[in-house]
Amino acid sequence: MRLKKNIATSEAGFIFNPGSGDSFSSNPIGSDILSYFKENKSRQEIINLICVKYEVSKNQFEKDLEDFLTQLKDYNLLEE
């Protein structure tokens, strides 16, 4: 699963889907996750990077990441 190619994101956490005109804003952690997605980092790499940067436990973040991905999927921002 990865971010659709045409999805535009900004450092400030703004997400724009040019296909639908939908826009969203995410918090700084969400913004980091999206930028890692765009750099084609693996799920494990993202977990490691976020856990170090934000001093969050791996177990906690894995759950949060799952929720975040579900949201992205619901908003039609991901592709297989």
Place this chain on the structure above:
Amino acid sequence: MKLAINETGRKRKLVIAITGLNAIDSPGPGVAVIRSIKECTDYEIRIIGLSYEALEPGIYMHDLVDKTYQIPYPSVGTESLLHRLDFIHQIEKIDLIIPNFDAELFSFIKLRHQLDNLGIRTFLPDLEPFEARHKTMLFKFGLKHHLMVPEDRLVYQISDLIKAADELEYPLVIKGKYYDATIVNSQDEAQKAFYHLQAKWGLPIIAQKFINGTEINIAALGDGKGNTISVVPMRKLYITDKGKAWAGITIDDPSFIDLAHKFVKATKWRGGCELEIMQTTDGVSYIMEVNPRFPAWIYLTAAAGQNQPVALVRMALGENVEPFKNYEVGKMFIRYAWDLITNVGEFQKISGTGEL
């Protein structure tokens, strides 16, 4: 030699008459069309406003409209309109008229050969496609051309309305012949809407199956030979209680471009039009309406790189216009209200003499 340089360097003068100056909360497209045309620097353009009411804001926008003349309502008949246009033409030497109201288009289409004889160009659809896309005919039109259109019934009396509700089920969209639409959930609401719309726009009323989804509008320009010169789809971001887009954004979805091409090809549409689309969550796009003129948000097409009004002017003048290929995705408009200040003298002049 000096004269020759002056001659070649001089821009061609163009006098363009435009209706739809009612830039109000449910705006006519005239002011946006003028704004778009003003971006064309190849001609020296004089804009003549054609108004119906003395309080149409565009009349008083002197930076956009050089002179305004009142014209008779379409209900008065085409003869009066032609007479008035002939009078204005004798003074202004009009090169082109761009009408922007649904209700007046029939008259202008009927008159276009006579206008042409006077030396006034138009760039309007033929009567047949104009009638075929009418609200009252749209469902049949969709069936014929394999375009998705919500099922509807024409309603002439309350018993028709009850029958339509039985067949299509609530909620229904009750629409006036020319303008206005209301979503109703019960027979009481439907009857109220019926009487209101009947009083305002006459019969028939259209009862249309309600489709839930995302509202997309598409501005398209056809050359009259089946070619689409421009298509710009826009997602409504903010919708007023009258269903008008108060903010919108250009989007990149090839299915809407294809849909517009299909419509223009099927109708050999000449001129501007707006397709009102409802896209369901499973991605089906229904054509809810086809407006036979530019939409009020047409300036967004100019801002996004496909200036449709200017392309229409060029085609009306007989120039070869190549279809646009790209537009800027993510270009937004946000409409705003602005209190234009004038004085009673101007109001008096347009009210009393029909000119300003």
